[in-house]
Amino acid sequence: xxxxxxxxxxxxxxxxxxxxxxxxxxxxxxxxxxxxxxxxxxxxxxxxxxxxxxxxxxxxxxxxxxxxxxxxxxxxxxxxxxxxxxxxxxxxxxxxxxxxxxxxxxxxxxxxxxxxxxxxxxxxxxxxxxxxxxxxxxxxxxxxxxxxxxxxxxxxxxxxxxxxxxxxxxxxxxxxxxxxxxxxxxxxxxxxxxxxxxxxxxxxxxxxxxxxxxxxxxxxxxxxxxxxxxxxxxxxxxxxxxxxxxxxxxxxxxxxxxxxxxxxxxxxxxxxxxxxxxxxxxxxxxxxxxxxxxxxxxxx
Numbered sequence: 001x002x003x004x005x006x007x008x009x010x011x012x013x014x015x016x017x018x019x020x021x022x023x024x025x026x027x028x029x030x031x032x033x034x035x036x037x038x039x040x041x042x043x044x045x046x047x048x049x050x051x052x053x054x055x056x057x058x059x060x061x062x063x064x065x066x067x068x069x070x071x072x073x074x075x076x077x078x079x080x081x082x083x084x085x086x087x088x089x090x091x092x093x094x095x096x097x098x099x100x101x102x103x104x105x106x107x108x109x110x111x112x113x114x115x116x117x118x119x120x121x122x123x124x125x126x127x128x129x130x131x132x133x134x135x136x137x138x139x140x141x142x143x144x145x146x147x148x149x150x151x152x153x154x155x156x157x158x159x160x161x162x163x164x165x166x167x168x169x170x171x172x173x174x175x176x177x178x179x180x181x182x183x184x185x186x187x188x189x190x191x192x193x194x195x196x197x198x199x200x201x202x203x204x205x206x207x208x209x210x211x212x213x214x215x216x217x218x219x220x221x222x223x224x225x226x227x228x229x230x231x232x233x234x235x236x237x238x239x240x241x242x243x244x245x246x247x248x249x250x251x252x253x254x255x256x257x258x259x260x261x262x263x264x265x266x267x268x269x270x271x272x273x274x275x276x277x278x279x280x281x282x283x284x285x286x287x288x289x290x291x292x293x294x295x296x297x298x299x300x
Contacts, residue, residue, distance in 0.1 A: 002299045004218065004236055004246050006279075008253060014282065014290035016044065016063055016071045024049035028058070030282040030290045031094045031271045032068065040068040041127070042282075043078070043094035043105065044290070056081045057090025057110050062127050068273075068280065069292065078130055079107055079122055086135065089114045095149040099181040103127055106136055106149035119146040119163055121182060137163060137185050143174060150206040151181070152241075155214055160241050161185050162219070164205040170194075171203040173221065175241065192235055192244050194223070199251050200233060202226040207269035210279065210297075215239045220252070220269045220281060230266040231255075232283060253293055255285050264288070 016027060026047040035041050042065065047058040059077035079091045087109030097104040102123050109120040121136040137146045143165040150162040159178040164171050173192065176185035194201050200223025207220040216236050224230040231251035238245055255267040264286040273280040279295040 004216070004234075005298045005300070006234060006248075006252055007296050007298070008293050009296055010294040011253075012069055012292045012294075014069055014071070014292050016042075016073055016290070018046075018073060022046060022048070022073075026058075026288045027290050028268075028284045028287055029093050029270050030284060031096055032273065032280075032282045032292075033096060033271070034068075034273055035064070040065040040071075042071055043096060043127075045092050045094065046077070047090075047287075056088075057114055058092050060091050060094045060105070060107060074128075078127055079105065079132070081110075082132070085132075086111070086118065086120060087132075088112045092117070093148045095151065097151055097181055101125065103130065104181055105130060106151070108147035109135075117145045117147050119149055123182075133182075136183065137161065137176065139165070140187075143167065143187070146174075148206045150209055150219065152209050152211055152217060153181075154240055156240070158240075159183075162191065162206045162209075170226075171205050171224075173204045173206055191237070191241060192247070199223060199225065199229075199231050203228065203230070205230075205268070207232065208272040208281070210272055210274060212274050216245060217241070220272060222268050223251070224266075228266070230268055232267050232269045232281070252295070253281070253283065258286075267291075 029045040031043040042063045045058040060079040062078045063071035063073045065071040089110035092108040095106040104123045108117045110117045119137040121133045122130040124130040145166040148164040161176040165174050175188045175191045178185045203224035205222040210218040218236045232253040233248040233251045236246040253267050269283045271282045277297045281293045
């Protein structure tokens with residue numbers, strides 16, 4: 001089997017025109033895709049600034065762009081915290097999926113005190129008419145705070161759901177199998193784990209899947225040390241996601257250096273668009289702003 005490698009050719013800032021009411025907000029979790037007319041759509045988590053009258057961990061907004069770099073926001077969030085129920089504390093981590101004529105959005109719903117999240121689902125005929133459908137994958141005694149969905153359909157018609165979960169005082173990546181895009185989901189052994197003394201030695205979180213080669217899909221995952229210094233790497237699987245066939249040694253993307261060690265030190269992958277061997281990877285930096293990396297894929 002040929003080996004894989006990836007190299008970053010360029011990094012660009014992604015901007016969003018925010019109305020005055022959202023000035024000072026943090027931008028995170030940019031799920032970007034290309035629309036039928038060549039423009040770009042984006043779902044993103046927008047976190048109100050400190051001191052906001054109704055503090056939450058965020059709402060999910062839809063934005064569009066002609067070039068994939070400069071986005072214009074819609075007039076209202078498409079998924080917002082409820083006044084009760086399962087997500088009054090915030091709505092985070094959108095992942096878009098189409099299933100026939102339905103638009104599905106997996107997201108994280110956060111409880112009132114912001115301490116517990118769970119993977120939830122909203123759907124509708126289009127992006128502007130989504131309805132919340134409840135819990136998509138519940139937490140268990142051993143897998144708390146289910147979140148950050150990444151989904152693919154394999155060649156045999158089955159579905160795979162990757163997700164982040166809390167294990168003791170660390171984040172891990174879980175895997176579940178389902179018969180449809182909405183599950184029900186059946187948990188499997190974890191797909192890969194942390195590596196001792198490496199940049200991904202303590203925390204792991206899901207990232208976007210590159211599936212242009214269905215025989216060897218690649219996840220651009222997020223990994224961190226115990227002190228939560230997150231970087232972006234990659235791991236390749238076989239066609240059914242049963243085993244890892246290749247994995248990076250060093251991180252592919254690291255955040256720019258911070259002036260003080262105690263400052264937020266995070267690069268976190270959210271979505272990817274493939275154009276031949278050139279890839280556009282969208283990610284958040286320092287839990288505050290968005291970026292796009294031009295990545296070249298090599299096989300040798």
